[in-house]
Amino acid sequence: MKVLEYGLIITFLSLILHFIIWKIRLPKRHTLTILWIFMQVLAIGLIFGIIKGLGMIELIHISLFVVSLTFAYIITYSAIEADSPSLVMIIAIADAGINGLSVERFHEMMSNDLLVVPRLNDILRDKLAYKDENDKYILTKKGKIFAQIFTNFRALLRIEVSGG
Amino acid sequence: MTDNLIQLLSPIIFFISNVLIQLIICRYQSRMGLLKTELTGFLSGLLFFITFSYIYFTDITADTFYIFIVDLIIYTALSYCYFHFINLSVTARRIRIVRDLYKNEEGMTKSEILKVYNASVMVDNRVQRMINSGQIIIKDNMLYIGKPILLLIAKIIVLLKFIILGSKSLDETNK
Numbered sequence: 001m002k003v004l005e006y007g008l009i010i011t012f013l014s015l016i017l018h019f020i021i022w023k024i025r026l027p028k029r030h031t032l033t034i035l036w037i038f039m040q041v042l043a044i045g046l047i048f049g050i051i052k053g054l055g056m057i058e059l060i061h062i063s064l065f066v067v068s069l070t071f072a073y074i075i076t077y078s079a080i081e082a083d084s085p086s087l088v089m090i091i092a093i094a095d096a097g098i099n100g101l102s103v104e105r106f107h108e109m110m111s112n113d114l115l116v117v118p119r120l121n122d123i124l125r126d127k128l129a130y131k132d133e134n135d136k137y138i139l140t141k142k143g144k145i146f147a148q149i150f151t152n153f154r155a156l157l158r159i160e161v162s163g164g
Numbered sequence: 165m166t167d168n169l170i171q172l173l174s175p176i177i178f179f180i181s182n183v184l185i186q187l188i189i190c191r192y193q194s195r196m197g198l199l200k201t202e203l204t205g206f207l208s209g210l211l212f213f214i215t216f217s218y219i220y221f222t223d224i225t226a227d228t229f230y231i232f233i234v235d236l237i238i239y240t241a242l243s244y245c246y247f248h249f250i251n252l253s254v255t256a257r258r259i260r261i262v263r264d265l266y267k268n269e270e271g272m273t274k275s276e277i278l279k280v281y282n283a284s285v286m287v288d289n290r291v292q293r294m295i296n297s298g299q300i301i302i303k304d305n306m307l308y309i310g311k312p313i314l315l316l317i318a319k320i321i322v323l324l325k326f327i328i329l330g331s332k333s334l335d336e337t338n339k
Contacts, residue, residue: 001230007237022328057168064172065234068241075248080325085257086290087318093300093307094315100306107287115283119257120274128262136271139262147266150253157190159198159254161289 002049003058007065010045014038014070030081031074038070082122085115171231174216175238182209182243186250202250206243213239255293257286 018037027033045066046059054062079087092109093101120137123129128143139147186205189196196204213235221228252259260281265272291307294300299314300307309315 001227004230004234007234019328023330026329055168057172061168061172061231061234064175065238068238068245071245072241075245077328079321080328084321085286086255086294086314087321089287089290090294090299090309090314090318091322094309094318096307098308100303100308103302103305103307106291106307107284110283110287112278112283115286116257116261116278116281119261120277122258123261128258129265132271134271134273136273137265137277138271139265143262144266146259147262150259151263151266153249154253156187157198157250157253158194161254 002054003061003065006045006049006054006062007069010041010062010066011038011069013045014041014066015073017041030077034074034077035070038066038073042066042070082118083114085110088114170220171228171235174213175235175242178209178213178216179239179242179246181212182206182239183246185209186246198250198254202247206247209239209243255290257281 014037018034021027021033021037042063046063049059049062089106089110092106123137123143124131127140128146129137129139132138182205184205185208186201189201189204190198193201217232217235221232261277264277264280268276291300291302294310294314295302298310301310302308
């Protein structure tokens with residue numbers, strides 16, 4: 001019961017703190033800030049648990065509970081943070097109502113500025129790539145590791161479609 | 165002590181079994197769609213987890229029940245992360261661009277990137293995926309909503325965006 005209680009309280013307090021901070025000012029690095037908030041509240045919760053006499057395994061169990069929920073929330077948040085093209089598309093079609101949306105009009109609405117350019121900016125912001133003197137996007141070491149992880153994982157799953 | 169350790173490790177062990185089952189099915193049963201392999205992996209791991217808990221914890225007390233709930237939440241949350249990790253590797257724009265840059269060590273300009281991956285390519289990829297899954301219908305060159313699931317998810321995301329970010333779009337917020 002204590003693991004569930006502590007886990008839920010820590011998660012809810014983290015969420016409340018996250019909402020309060022977001023209402024005051026949006027941070028530059030959303031994901032990192034969310035991770036920082038959840039881990040700080042978890043650390044405080046664990047200290048409180050030690051004072052209250054919780055055992056080592058219970059503390060690890062609480063940490064696992066909070067960390068798994070934190071990652072699940074961060075992944076969900078990424079869909080909120082960036083405009084998912086599929087969702088933008090589905091809303092555009094829904095807005096057209098029963099008359100439907102012509103394929104030509106649909107292509108006109110889905111521009112590079114809406115769908116691709118913001119993600120190029122994200123890549124620079126997250127330091128996955130930098131622009132050289134010729135205005136070329138070059139992957140950083142972090143970007144190469146990031147690309148390798150997904151390239152290898154796709155090979156493991158035998159995913160052949162180019163994706164995106 | 166042993167019971168506590170088993171309770172702690174069981175969601176991780178069954179999550180690993182979920183991943184392994186999904187990977188094996190995906191590699192050796194290529195006709196099954198990716199989504200079905202993910203669902204099969206998740207349900208298999210869940211079934212093993214529930215069966216194990218039922219056999220191992222014969223004496224059901226309030227404490228073992230609450231720990232079961234905690235472990236169920238951990239298992240589901242980890243599986244949810246894995247589900248999104250797979251989907252990201254297929255659909256995410258950032259990952260697609262980074263992979264394109266990885267193939268071109270000397271780098272690419274914005275126009276070169278947009279030549280191989282642009283809104284038109286993306287729209288074609290996604291429209292085809294949504295038609296295949298029945299989310300949209302195409303008739304006489306007109307697009308209509310099919311199954312309402314993705315539309316419902318889209319509306320929830322827009323609502324969450326409004327609650328958390330105070331806008332319909334972050335790109336809108338950043339302007």
